[in-house]
Amino acid sequence: MVKAEGVHKSFGPAHILKGIDLEVSPREVFCLIGPSGSGKSTFLRCINHLEKINAGRLYVDGTLVGYRQSGDKLYELKEREVAAQRRGIGMVFQRFNLFPHMTALENVMEAPVQVKRESKAVARERAQRLLDRVGLGDKTGHYPSQLSGGQQQRVAIARALAMEPKLMLFDEPTSALDPELVGEVLDVMRDLAQDGMTMIVVTHEMGFAREVGDSLVFMDDGVVVESGHPREVLTNPQHERTKSFLSKVL
Ligand SMILES: Nc1ncnc2c1ncn2[C@@H]1O[C@H](COP(=O)(O)OP(=O)(O)OP(=O)(O)O)[C@@H](O)[C@H]1O
Secondary structure: OEEEEEEEEEEOOEEEEEEEEEEEOOOOEEEEEOOOOOOHHHHHHHHOOOOOOOEEEEEEOOEEOOEEEEOOEEEEOOHHHHHHHHOOEEEEOOOOOOOOOOOHHHHHHHHHHHOOOOOHHHHHHHHHHHHHHOOOOOOOOOOHHHOOHHHHHHHHHHHHHOOOOOEEEEEOOOOOOOHHHHHHHHHHHHHHHHOOOEEEEEOOOHHHHHHHOOEEEEEEOOEEEEEEOHHHHHHOOOOHHHHHHHHHHO
């Protein structure tokens, strides 16, 4: 579903991703861990067209991200083509990024109506169903300011699902939450995993990675240091850098 081949990304002189190679299979829950500043968010943002890579190849569902290949040459996609590629990807951020002037239901309806030009009736019906699914069927008329952080993040997940993505990216979805609200968001993510959604999850929640993850990658300083089944990497890390990181977070 996602394939990275020698992906590099720099911001000016700062070389952040230094040749990332990895592969995420369909229906896999793929967890990405690593120290602050190691490039995890940057990698997710590259997958979702929010940043452009400088070298290498990145594929989502067999399609090259952001470029069209013709012979040996790569051509940048037009804005319209990028928008079409992005529709297949849902992203959930650390800070929920909801529209403050819209109710939960309106937040979830927004993209299908604006982007897909779906009728309001169809979008509303799906939004109601998705809010039910994340346990907020009784909060559809609430504005973000009337919801807890955990509830806002669940609305954000419903909103990402409204575009019916093939792939969901989660960028530290629980880091901005009070500890007692983390579980309700992880429960929704666990449900999604059980339904077979392909998910890439940048997280500090090692319990979630161990219980729900199918694969885990430890990234440090822009490179993949170690990867494997979460239980193996977390209980029996092979590299000193992984051991040192885990000794601080476990
Ligand atoms: N738009 C940008 N311009 C310049 N530097 C950036 C930009 N985005 C990210 N960086 C830098 O890239 C590095 C990696 O950042 P990134 O957010 O990808 O790390 P991370 O592993 O997700 O860290 P954290 O766990 O703290 O979120 C950081 O040094 C950051 O300052």
